Amino acid sequence: GQNIDQPTEMTATEGAIVQINCTYQTSGFNGLFWYQQHAGEAPTFLSYNVLDGLEEKGRFSSFLSRSKGYSYLLLKELQMKDSASYLCAGVIKAAGNKLTFGGGTRVLVKP
């Protein structure tokens, strides 16, 4: 199967940096998505990595290593509003661009 693993929960302090890791089986996936989901709301798109390396978008960056089956999402200068779940998802283009999601990492930002 196409398993995606990420930590269940992380806690960090306002203004700090947090790195959320995501590991997956190396076969099958054509790219990695990261979504943010506040409690009770729909996921919103954060980033998409299809090539190895770091993609930076303001306070958020995402990294991908296809050979290692590894990705991370880096959140800098944490704000209270960043308290949410962060979902890692692999995409299989040959299968209608199906997304396979990890269980999500709940990040709690404390003052």
Add this chain to the structure above:
Amino acid sequence: DGGITQSPKYLFRKEGQNVTLSCEQNLNHDAMYWYRQDPGQGLRLIYYSQIVNDFQKGDIAEGYSVSREKKESFPLTVTSAQKNPTAFYLCASSTGDKNIQYFGAGTRLSVL
């Protein structure tokens, strides 16, 4: 405004009843998807459709049915065969090379 509209926001199902969740998009997206999310968990794919009049089963299709008669609409029916329907249901659509999926606000289904 362009977007994905799901209705209703909350839905209650009686024992043995079929219920239909609506998903409409005015983004002119080709592909549409239905996911189920249980508390504290990730999303699981129920059904998806890449073009009108065509759809495929996802990972947990049993007890669900869909139709795609129009590009804008992809309704999901939760049948009485789905014995544990209580969950948060999310509809998404995508298009283009990157096929970024954009989500509706969701429908929360509970059993009476």
